[in-house]
Amino acid sequence: MVHFVGAGPGAPDLITQRGAFLVQKADVVIYAGSLVNPVILGMCRQDCSVYNSAHMTLEQVLQVFQKASEKGQEVVRLHTGDPCLYGAIREQMDALDRLNIPYDDTPGVSSFCAAAAALNAEYTLPDVSQTVIITRLAGRTPVPESENLSTLALHGATMVIFLSSGMLDGVQKALLKGAYTENTPAALVYKASWPEEKVVRCTVGELAAMGKKHDISKTALVLVGDFLSKEYQRSRLYDPTFSTGFREAER
Incomplete structure (x- = not known):
């Protein structure tokens, strides 16, 4: 199984609880080395194999996925922020589909x-x-x-x-x-x-x-x-003269 995980914007405590759990139990972690805070890698098990994708091509990343899959290992593909923005995850997911390797996606704080x-x-x-x-x-x-x-x-x-x-x-x-x-x-x-x-x-x-x-x-x-700027109008949602499904407007 490959888990795409959003590492968050940088601060290690801004990774989601689910993301941290997946990193902690992973057999293999491939992280975006130019952007992901390396402090997050301190969550990895001591015997976890860690790869820096900044030095890898897509084909090399896929090779790691495939070898880990053959061994029945859990892989975390650790991207910065949320993987859905400029994460180049679609090409990885399509390749995993062709290889019949299951995967899921854990969002992160962009x-x-x-x-x-x-x-x-x-x-x-x-x-x-x-x-x-x-x-x-x-x-x-x-x-x-x-x-x-x-x-x-x-x-x-x-x-x-x-x-x-x-x-x-x-x-x-x-x-x-x-x-x-x-x-x-x-x-x-x-x-x-x-x-x-x-x-x-x-x-x-x-x-x-x-x-x-x-x-x-x-x-x-x-x-x-x-x-x-400093100029804006007050929100109607909390305006006492505005009715909502939970509160009647004050008369």
């Missing part, structure tokens, strides 16, 4: 959630934004033409940009082609929830300069939108 927590922010504010766009800037890996950053920026929604902190000049230019202005609030969150976490609040017009000033060029999220 870094975009940890970044909001670091900022004490809420992505969805009444009358500000009710939509969150999670995306990335095209680089060595392209994006579909209809999903280029400048096109998505036309919506003016809350935006969380992954895998792009090394291209902040390009990010800034693309955002300014959309609905955002030089003064739109933005933030850079480096290694959310790690001990070395760094939070930089700025504006869209300052993104590239602030990245250089604070030496942020990798392992950071770019957050954009008016959810970072």
Whole structure:
């Protein structure tokens, strides 16, 4: 059995209880070495075989899966954050289907959630934004033409940009082609929830300069939108004049 497990954003106590249990009982762990906090590997049994996938190809990972399956071993494929975002898990799962090796998927806390927590922010504010766009800037890996950053920026929604902190000049230019202005609030969150976490609040017009000033060029999220400002409307859910299925409005 192969268990895909989300390790969470970095802090070892942000892995789920289910994920920690699977890591603790695994015979084999293959972890995303460039991103997963190695402290989490301290949960592994002493006799657990541990592989760093940063040095492996997909084919090499599959070889480990297959050999472990032949021995009847439990495998944890440990991904950063939640595996469903930029985890390259679909190709692994499809290969496991072809090999008739069973697997399951344990979700994790994504870094975009940890970044909001670091900022004490809420992505969805009444009358500000009710939509969150999670995306990335095209680089060595392209994006579909209809999903280029400048096109998505036309919506003016809350935006969380992954895998792009090394291209902040390009990010800034693309955002300014959309609905955002030089003064739109933005933030850079480096290694959310790690001990070395760094939070930089700025504006869209300052993104590239602030990245250089604070030496942020990798392992950071770019957050954009008016959810970072101080203006918003109170939620209707807890408004005393608003009826819900559990409470009548005050008259």
